[in-house]
Every structure is written in C-alpha cells, then in structure tokens.
Amino acid sequence: MAETRQPILSVRDVRVEFQIKDSKGWPWTPARSLKAVNGISFDLFAGETLGVVGESGCGKSTLARALLNLNPANSGSIKWLGQEMQGASETAWLSVRKDIQMIFQDPLASLDPRMTVAQIIAEPLRTHHPAMSHDEVMAKVRAIMGRVGLTAQQINRYPHEFSGGQCQRIGIARALILQPRLIVCDEPVSALDVSIQAQIINLLKELQAEFGLALIFIAHDLAVVRHISHRVMVMYLGRAMEFADKRALYDDPRHPYTQALLSAIPIPDPELERNKVVQLLQGDLPSPLNPPSGCVFRTRCPKAQGQCSEQVPSLLTVRGDSQVACLLV
C-alpha cells in the first residue's frame, strides 16, 4: 500500500480576534471586535516552504504568532505532529517550541543589546537543555555560527557592532541551534537591502536543504517569496484569497488581488516592462475594525459586482490543489 505523507503542521479554521476599546469613546461604549485572522487552514510538510503574502495589517504576523501560541488563537485547530495544540498547556507548548522557532523582522531590535553573540545564540540551548556543559554549548554555538557565515572572532561582540544582514544571521543561528523542524520567518528580509535580502534567502534555502527544515516565510511582497516558496498563500484582511503551488500562482493567478500584486512586480526585460498592464489597487486597505460586507476585497476589486457585497466567497479548489476565494472564478 502506498505510504501517505503526513503534514508536520496542520492548521484548520484558525481565528484570532482582539477586543478593541475606543480610547476617545465613553467608558461604557462596548469594545469592538477586530478579526485579525479569520478562518485560515493549511497543511505544511517537512522540508517545504509556505510563503504567506499580503499588505501590512492583513494578519500574516498575527497568524505566525498564533502558530507559536504567542497570540493564542481564539478558535480552530493547530496540530503539531498530529498533537492538538490549540488550548494546550504552557508546558506542552514549551516542548513544542524546541521544534518550532521564529525569526523576526527587525534583526537588531530582536536581539538583546546587553548580550554577546555567544549568549544570544546559546540562550535557547540553556533553556531547553540546562544539563548541557558550558564546553558543549560553546562548541555548538561556534559550529552554528560558522554554518550561517559568522566567524569565531565575532563570538564575544554585541549586536550593535553588526550590520543588519549580520544581525539576521545571528537570529538564524539562534533559531537553528535547537535543530528545529520548522522556522517561522516573520518578514525576515523586509528591513534589509536588496543584495543582503538575496544572501539571507539563499542561506535559508541552503539550511533547509541541509537540515530538512520546513519554513513559513512571511513577506509583503510576492517577488520576495517567489525564490524560496513551494506554495504561497495570499492574505487580505485576515482571510486567504488564494492558496496555490508556486508555479500555478505566478504563471496563472486567479484572484484579482493576486493579479494586482503580481502586475506591480517589475520585469527585468525593458520591452516587456514597458508593455505590461499594471492593475493598480485603488485606495487603502480598509480598517479591519470595519471590514466591507461580503467579499472583503470588493472595495478595491476592479471586477466587483453586486453579489460581491452580499456573499462571502469561500476558498474553493479551482485547479489541481489551487484554491481561490472569489465569486467569479
């Protein structure tokens, strides 16, 4: 009988909601509900990269934090290696966090300025393996520093002595030291120059191949996730608009939002770039406190019709494994 591949992470209908009190309102004015993540589902397999893309405020970082219980989900299911983690105790989460690590957006701000590089990278080892000897810890720190492109001479320096790209390498070394199975990368290259972005993305790809890591790679730009993702989820106001294999999504995007995001990516060929049709998105992202009725994208959608204000489109399979949330597809 053929062996069925099991996901390492299985997420179903995850919702994260915040209650927001209006600071200018009366004390008795009821809090309003902000649905930051509104029914996200996906499976993630070992060695795979899932790209999550969307504008600032679309809920992608909140989703990332929910996956590590840093912002606990209000409802839904988060299964890690088949074990239900939604509502699990902090002790259960502590053991799972050995396997799931995170890399943050601002490399310098995410590192404690009072700690040396050695202390920063060693901290997860000291938390999860308190019995490990100092020499063993330092040997692991030196080995992982070499693997991410840092030198042994840098081991006693402080974060402010490094460039943004080097700080992100320190963050990656810290995330890798426990040999996790999944790293959630929350906009890891957004704060870096383009040439450094490429170096960090290539490093993550090499480490993924070497260690069989799964990655969730969050970005606000489809061009950035293209080089690292196997599948891509496009989010808008807390919902998934399109979820597809990389090739299908970039070659034949079906959702009007994905089409608009892709049309804004510059093409290196000057002739093609001159002739391409750019689908400009009108206006700003609506407030998640007051999302549009029906399809949340309708206020900026060039194809919107009457029914779009009344019906919420479900994420439906349209070709192969691709899923699209649009009433007209």
Ligand code: SF4
């Ligand atoms: S459902 Fe309507 S508004 Fe939403 S993406 Fe499709 S066409 Fe546009």
